[in-house]
Ligand SMILES: Nc1nc2c(ncn2[C@@H]2O[C@H](COP(=O)(O)OP(=O)(O)O)[C@@H](O)[C@H]2O)c(=O)[nH]1
């Protein structure tokens with residue numbers, strides 16, 4: 491008897507061994523299954539976090555010129571060549587599905603342009619070079635396993651204002667976690683230092699000082715810390731993160747006035763909500779780049795490994811970090827100087843486990 495298989499119906503393993511197992515199905519049916527299988531395979535690829543971060547082999551293109559990707563539109567990218575020369579490019583078909591991100595080093599081939607219209611792309615990106623660092627955060631919804639922020643940057647500087655908005659170390663711990671995972675250096679930039687008394691030692695930051703994290707106090711009003719900021723920036727590319735309104739754009743303007751960024755969005759638009767989440771590539775001197783992240787309001791650690799936590803919370807014993815949820819931060823017996831640090835640990839620990847269904851579940 492000829493057996494009919496319906497789509498999605500399971501088979502026994504021995505049936506698959508039979509050479510005519512598929513031949514018995516109607517042709518239309520097997521074609522339909524093939525299409526479904528292909529569709530599933532593509533979706534699996536898109537949704538698998540590791541393959542999302544994989545780049546196609548760039549070695550066949552080693553003879554082509556290199557550039558840095560500084561801005562990504564949907565199908566067009568802006569590149570920067572040696573000497574900060576700008577160039578607009580399209581993406582080669584084979585790069586479809588590859589997540590390019592600001593900071594990526596790419597190779598491009600010149601496109602012969604018939605009408606010499608400088609507004610049209612003059613080149614085509616054909617390859618992406620391996621990334622030295624990759625700053626990413628957990629996706630905010632299940633469709634997106636990761637949100638890539640910037641490739642190949644050297645350091646992440648987390649900005650926190652003394653007031654307006656209030657100093658909330660929670661974001662700093664998240665930023666530190668993302669920097670660690672990305673392989674980037676980390677530094678805290680305190681902004682608006684003029685808004686608090688010089689006698690105020692900012693005790694909120696003591697747990698970070700205690701673990702030896704570098705903290706630079708700045709004010710664009712008084713100029714405090716700006717020379718040091720410039721010195722630390724020299725020869726580096728640095729991503730700035732921080733709540734809206736902490737003064738990131740003001741810092742960029744202070745060290746690289748040419749960009750003339752708009753500041754004070756918060757008071758003007760109430761929520762400070764930005765329409766773009768894309769990072770902005772901002773040359774800050776001949777040998778330095780600041781990357782502003784105007785649209786980044788949250789730093790999710792969803793899907794990151796808990797093995798990062800002992801470095802972020804070095805003051806806690808290993809057993810606490812293994813299972814912090816049983817501990818009560820209010821418990822006097824724990825003798826905590828900063829109970830909110832334990833709360834932070836619990837929050838990050840729980841969030842890391844809240845895996846996005848599309849974040850590689852096999853490990
Ligand atoms: N007093 C004082 N105000 C500052 C300082 N830096 C920024 N501001 C103000 O804080 C507001 C937000 O700054 P902005 O640079 O737009 O913050 P961003 O959202 O992080 O880019 C603006 O009104 C700035 O004038 C500072 O060092 N001192």
Ligand SMILES: [Mg+2]
Nearest residue numbers: 738739752784
């Ligand atoms: Mg800004």
